[in-house]
């Protein structure tokens with residue numbers, strides 16, 4: 168792809184409109200939203216969005232108070248009614264204003280005007296324990312974005328997540344696409360993670376000749392029609408078993424959780440465009456990585472650490488998550504360093520990348536992405 172796809176702010180804004188906004192965007196794992204008044208606040212495609220639980224129903228709105236545009240929820244997550252802290256306006260499940268303190272004395276909106284006060288609402292979908300929003304006025308069905316197999320697999324894995332979660336936020340200086348090109352590149356771990364991840368998992372290039380031939384043809388010709396274009400999109404999300412673990416780690420806390428599956432493998436799920444879930448422990452614990460594009464050259468990485476669901480409470484569970492974070496952060500840092508290096512080398516007139524056969528997945532995604540950006544296929 169041209170270097171501008173990674174560096175140019177005008178490109179970034181177009182990408183946000185043409186690609187990101189029409190797609191379903193991950194907001195948070197569901198355990199953060201499981202009780203009445205629980206909320207998460209996230210920037211989605213540049214929009215301040217709040218997802219709030221009203222008696223078990225999840226609703227997503229603009230997080231901007233209709234009075235004087237104060238953000239209604241101030242924290243990234245928590246449990247608190249949807250009430251603005253500036254002058255106390257309260258909001259109900261339809262986004263309607265259900266309380267304006269001192270209305271009759273001080274504001275005196277005509278009834279008609281007051282009835283029209285309603286937050287802009289966005290579509291919400293929950294797949295197992297993963298919550299997504301869509302900012303379009305006419306959202307595509309989530310089934311158009313993810314295949315039935317991907318949806319089933321996500322449900323099965325995420326329903327196994329425990330309720331206790333540790334969240335870390337890393338500010339990085341690379342374009343979000345570099346992270347996913349890197350995640351689909353199975354040759355880098357031996358060079359970038361020789362003393363960490365590569366010790367546990369011997370990643371290798373999978374030369375699926377049929378898939379390679381298909382990606383080459385697709386890269387040259389593109390999709391015939393809109394239906395084929397959407398089918399391609401669905402093919403970008405999936406995962407599961409990745410590689411066997413060299414040595415399955417055993418910890419005493421494993422006894423306290425219900426493991427996901429029985430395979431002593433590195434598990435890895437990629438959800439287009441910007442969500443990655445992995446288990447480096449054969450299903451005893453998970454890491455959820457959400458890359459939030461901030462600008463062409465900046466990406467916030469929100470990382471959630473969870474174990475598989477507890478069978479019983481145990482006193483060291485917080486320490487387990489902390490150790491999980493410390494172990495994973497070393498690997499994440501190695502990737503971040505590489506991607507920041509690549510980003511810093513990308514000048515506007517940089518020569519194009521040269522992808523080999525093993526990078527067939529990136530090849531196909533590049534074609535699909537450029538078709539969207541060049542307006543050959545809309546979403």
Ligand code: FES
Nearest residue numbers: 232234235251254
């Ligand atoms: S700005 Fe929200 S109540 Fe005034």
Ligand SMILES: [Fe+2]
Nearest residue numbers: 355356359502
């Ligand atoms: Fe990596």
